[in-house]
Amino acid sequence: MSKFTTAAVFATLLAGTSSIAHAADTLTIASWGGAYQESQAKAYFEPFKQESGANIVTDEWSGETAKLKGMVETGTTSWDVVDVEPGHALQGCEEGWLEKLDYDSLGGKDKFIPGSALECAIGNVAFAYIFAYDASKFPNGGPQTVADIWDVKKFPGARSLRKSPKSTLELALIADGVAPTDIYKVLDTKEGVDRAFKKLDEIKPNVKVWWGAGAQPPQLLADGEVAITTAYNGRIYDAVKSSGKNFKIVWDGAALDWDMWAIPKGTSKLELAKKFVAFASQPKNLAAQTKYIPYGPSSLEASKYVDKDVLPNLPTAPENSKTSFSISAQFWADHDEELTERFNNWLAK
Structure with a gap:
């Protein structure tokens, strides 16, 4: 060789x-x-x-x-x-x-x-699951409470919500008048889960996109596909700071996780x-x-x-956590699979 x-x-x-x-x-x-x-x-x-x-x-x-x-x-x-x-x-x-x-x-x-x-x-x-809106869509003032997400007459435009029962069911209960401190007391009952889905029934026709990836909500707002969306607080902040978007974060009912x-x-x-x-x-x-x-x-x-x-x-x-609540890890460890199955079936209807 x-x-x-x-x-x-x-x-x-x-x-x-x-x-x-x-x-x-x-x-x-x-x-x-x-x-x-x-x-x-x-x-x-x-x-x-x-x-x-x-x-x-x-x-x-x-x-x-x-x-x-x-x-x-x-x-x-x-x-x-x-x-x-x-x-x-x-x-x-x-x-x-x-x-x-x-x-x-x-x-x-x-x-x-x-x-x-x-x-x-x-x-x-x-981080926090919050909701945000495109301020240019609401020149007279945008939504300030979770209940406002459901008020499509006062705040018209398509919505986007997370494609997951976690944080979405809690949001629905707050919109239905449940205090943040009582969410899991209510959600831990069959009646409470039914109540949350019933409230989601009301907004479902106005939800254009059910988002799965965290990058979607700011993009949906930027593209004008929706006027109001739930999101991770950091994603909206980044869109405002890095891209100069006219988006507003609403901390009411923020879900900390x-x-x-x-x-x-x-x-x-x-x-x-x-x-x-x-x-x-x-x-x-x-x-x-x-x-x-x-x-x-x-x-x-x-x-x-x-x-x-x-x-x-x-x-x-x-200032941001006045009406917030912490997501219950134990509740979702116990109920994630069953509620995800029900949520996906509900979406498919």
Whole structure:
């Protein structure tokens, strides 16, 4: 074998080894897309890549429990870290398709806001389901209460609501006069669920789009497809700040919830996934995300790193949380699948 042939073979072997090593250091993270996932890329993905040398591959999902659960149960886990909601975290822990976290490596549970540190998931940000409108559609003043969403005479125009029972059923009950503090007391009964669906019957003819991805609501407003939509507060804020849109956020009846990092069972990158979660849970890194989207960080120490002009735009700010409520993780862990089935059947009618 000539020295040139030997060199070529050696180079090929090196390339193969490099490729294998590269694949071993690739972390696949699933999140919610749009401006939110872009903020994560800047605050977590890119800095972690620089620090660890690992490559980050991203994917999107819409929160469908069956997809994540099925992936683990069939032994086809392709996500190493997933941004989940608390209901996913409780169900995944109870049913065994999410890894339990080691809080000693994260500084202890007492370092995080109560409710954000669960056995199988750690909160990164608090966000809010709010509703928003295009101010140009309402020159005499736009809707100010949840009930106004249902008032199509006073506030004409197409609506868009989330294609999920979670947050949508709660919204319907508030529109029907239920106090935010009593929502789950009512919703935990058959009569309460029936009441919510009956209220949704009223607005259904005016809902042009049932959105699934968080990037949809601001785009629907921008395209003029709808005049009023529910949305994640950060997505509307980003459209106003980055694109100069004339959109208004209404905080009445805001539903506060957490986004959380979780590790699916069966990932072949378990140790790397743990390192990423620890990195993303550091106070300064959590605070960094608020530069790009106004969601409240989970770490108790993070607020001192948040810019003062950003604080008033967070869903946890006192002025914004006067009539808000926290989504019940336990309720949705117990009822997500049955209510999703009923909701999808209702939509199909």
